Amino acid sequence: MSYPKIEFLFLSEEDMIKAGVKDMAGCIDAMEDVIRCLNAGDYVMAGENHNSHGAQVSFPEKSPFPNMPLDEGDDRRFMAMPAYLGGKTDLVGMKWYGSNSANRSIGLPRSILTVMLNDKDTGAPLALMSANLLSAYRTGAIPGVGARYLALKNSKVCGICGPGVMGKTSLEAIINECPDIEKVKVKGRGRASLDKFVAFAKEKYPDIEVEAVDTVEELVRDSDVLSFANSGNTDPSTYPYVKGEWLKPGALILGLSCFEMDAEFMAEKCKLVVDNTRLYEAWAEEFPYPSFGANNIIGSKFTDMIHDGIIEKSQMYDLGDIISGKRTGRESDDQIIIFSVGGMPVEDVAWGKKCYENAVSLGLGTKLTLWEKPELA
Numbered sequence: 292m293s294y295p296k297i298e299f300l301f302l303s304e305e306d307m308i309k310a311g312v313k314d315m316a317g318c319i320d321a322m323e324d325v326i327r328c329l330n331a332g333d334y335v336m337a338g339e340n341h342n343s344h345g346a347q348v349s350f351p352e353k354s355p356f357p358n359m360p361l362d363e364g365d366d367r368r369f370m371a372m373p374a375y376l377g378g379k380t381d382l383v384g385m386k387w388y389g390s391n392s393a394n395r396s397i398g399l400p401r402s403i404l405t406v407m408l409n410d411k412d413t414g415a416p417l418a419l420m421s422a423n424l425l426s427a428y429r430t431g432a433i434p435g436v437g438a439r440y441l442a443l444k445n446s447k448v449c450g451i452c453g454p455g456v457m458g459k460t461s462l463e464a465i466i467n468e469c470p471d472i473e474k475v476k477v478k479g480r481g482r483a484s485l486d487k488f489v490a491f492a493k494e495k496y497p498d499i500e501v502e503a504v505d506t507v508e509e510l511v512r513d514s515d516v517l518s519f520a521n522s523g524n525t526d527p528s529t530y531p532y533v534k535g536e537w538l539k540p541g542a543l544i545l546g547l548s549c550f551e552m553d554a555e556f557m558a559e560k561c562k563l564v565v566d567n568t569r570l571y572e573a574w575a576e577e578f579p580y581p582s583f584g585a586n587n588i589i590g591s592k593f594t595d596m597i598h599d600g601i602i603e604k605s606q607m608y609d610l611g612d613i614i615s616g617k618r619t620g621r622e623s624d625d626q627i628i629i630f631s632v633g634g635m636p637v638e639d640v641a642w643g644k645k646c647y648e649n650a651v652s653l654g655l656g657t658k659l660t661l662w663e664k665p666e667l668a
Contacts, residue, residue: 294413294415295662295663295664295665295668296660296662296663296664297415297416297660297661297662298658298659298660298661299415299416299417299418299419299658299659299661300417300418300419300420300647300650300651300656300657300658300659301418301419301420301656301657301658301659302418302419302420302421302646302647302650302655302656303421303656303657304421304423304424306420306421306650306655306656307420307421307422307424307425307646307650308424309650309653309655310646310647310649310650310653310655311645311646311649312424312425312428312642312646313424313428314428315428315431315432315435315460315463315464315467316467317645318428318429318431318432318435318464318642319432319435319436319439319464319467319468321429321432321641321642321645322429322432322433322435322436322638322641322642323436323439323614324378324379324380324641325376325378325380325635325637325638325641326433326436326566326567326610326611326614327378327611327614327615328376328377328378328380328637329566329567329569329611329635329637330567330609330610330611330612330614330615331378331611333376333377333378334374334375334376334377334637335374335375336372336373336374336375336635336636336637337371337372337373337374337636338573338577340569340572340573340576342567342569342570342572342573343573343577344372344570344573344574344633344634344635344636345370345371345372345373345386345636346370346371346372347368347369347370348368348369348370349362349367349368350362350367350368363393366390366391366392366401366402366522367390367391367392368389368390369387369388369389369390370386370387370388370389370390371385371386371387372385372386372387372635372636372639373385373636374635374636374637374639374640375411375637375640376637376640376641379641380637380640380641380644381411382408382409382410382411382417382640382644383408383409383410383411383414383640384406384407384408384409384636384639384640384643384644385406385407385409385636386404386405386406386422386426386636386639387404387405387406387407388402388403388404388405388422388426389402389403390402390403400423400456402423402426403423404421404422404423404425404426405419405420405421405422406418406419406420406422406425406426406639406640406643407419407420408420408640408643408644408647415661416661417647418643418647418650418656419659420643420646420647422639422643425639425642425643425646426639427456427457427459427460428460428642429638429639429641429642430457430460430461430547430632430634430638431457431459431460431461431462431463431464432460432464432638432642433547433566433632433634433638434461434464434465434518434545434547434630434632435461435463435464435465435467435468436610436614437543437545437564437566437610437630437632438464438465438468438469438516438543438545439468440610440613440614440620440621441543441564441610441613441620441621441628441630442465442468442469442515442516442543443469443515443541443543443621443624444469444471445471446469446471446472446515446516446543447471447472447473447474447515448472448473448474448475448476448513448514448515448516449462449465449466449469449472449474449475449476449514449515449516449517449518450475450476450477450478450510450511450514450516450517450518451475451476451477451478451488451510451517451518451520452477452478452479452507452510452517452518452519452520452521452531452550453478453479453518453519453520453521453522453548454477454478454479454484454485454487454488454489455479455484455488455520455521455522457520457547457548458477458479458488458518458520458521459488459491459492461518461520461545461547462475462492462518463495465516465518465545466496466499469515469516472499472516473499473500474499474500474501474502475492475496475499475500475501475502476502476503476504476509476510476514477489477492477501477502477503477504477510478503478504478505478506478507478509478510478531479503479521485503486503488503489501489503507531507532507533507537508534508537511533511534511537511538511542512537512539513539514539514542515539515541515542515543516542516543516545517533517542517543517544517545518545518547519531519544519545519546519547519548519549519550519589520547520548521548521549521550522548523548523549523587524587525584525585525587526584527549527551527583527584527587528551530549530550530551530587531549531550531551532550532551532552533550533551533552534552534553535552535553535556535560538627540624540625540626540627541623541624541625541626541627542627542628543627543628543630544627544628544629544630545630545632546588546589546590546629546630546631546632547632547634548587548588549587549588549589550589551592552589552592552629554592554596554599554601555601557592557593557596557629558596558601558602558606560627561626561627561628561629562608562621562622562626562627562628562629563593563602563606563607563608563629563631564607564608564609564610564613564620564628564629564630564631565590565593565607565608565609565610565630565631565633566590566609566610566630566631566632566633566635567609567610567611567633567635568607568609570590570633570635571590571591571593571594571607571631571633572594574586574588574590574591574594574633575591575594575598578591580595580598581595581598582594582595583595588631588632588633589629589631590607590631590633593607593631594607608620610630
């Protein structure tokens with residue numbers, strides 16, 4: 292870039308698809324690099340602790356101001372998620388989105404997302420990109436890294452709780468890393484979303500049996516790999532409940548979203564793994580005990596269990612330590628492992644940069660001029 296003129300690239304969703312945003316195998320590799328950077332500490336996220344998930348704007352249930360948005364149900368919020376990631380990425384960026392479940396009634400996704408990438412030194416924008424697919428694929432790819440290092444390699448049965456976008460991308464990631472999958476079970480709350488998921492899975496994987504089930508027990512029993520990608524609220528009593536007796540020896544549970552289990556069973560019978568220990572420690576500060584519920588990711592239950600003395604801090608494993616060989620991952624074919632996926636803006640920055648580089652090399656996108664020369668320099 293030749294200063295003081297600043298140009299940046301706008302990438303539409305169509306541009307992002309052409310740039311390879313849906314390349315799940317490549318995304319899993321990129322997310323493994325992210326986990327390695329996190330483990331080394333080569334990153335910065337928001338907050339004084341440099342580990343905040345982001346800054347959220349929530350709305351009141353009532354307001355005297357007629358134009359003020361109201362909290363009228365699940366997922367009514369705006370979120371800014373800035374981060375710097377080092378390593379191969381070495382870039383600053385931010386994901387920004389608004390979320391409203393009512394969007395579906397007018398043909399829009401619940402959340403509408405964009406990512407901005409910036410030069411780490413000048414702050415100049417490099418790219419503004421459509422990010423619904425970017426976010427969906429990086430969210431699915433982190434469980435893929437978990438499956439790469441924690442799943443039984445001969446896994447045959449996969450269970451998906453939540454037939455939405457995260458369910459679909461986590462399925463892609465699981466099958467990428469566990470290619471012997473022969474059967475997929477899916478549980479959801481609505482027939483329309485279940486039918487869409489079943490049609491998607493049968494078209495993408497015609498040789499795999501796909502079955503919609505009615506109960507969590509049916510989903511869990513006999514599954515080698517489970518992905519919880521369902522939506523949820525702040526009340527753990529409403530979360531899908533997994534009884535230990537239902538779990539197959541050697542099962543891997545991927546917790547992208549909320550589910551509940553007995554704490555004593557988790558402590559005594561499971562290995563507990565997270566994608567970034569520091570993120571959960573930050574959440575424990577931001578959501579005072581009990582954190583689980585206020586934050587519906589299962590890793591917050593791990594930190595609550597540490598607070599309660601049910602487990603030691605050393606019993607919460609960091610995937611980066613396992614990847615780097617600092618700690619042992621799976622110890623036997625019968626070991627049950629729970630992997631908590633928190634979701635972090637460093638992931639958006641990493642996959643965003645890769646898509647941006649692909650777009651530049653392919654001549655995709657629209658160049659926009661911020662200024663020829665800054666008026667106030």
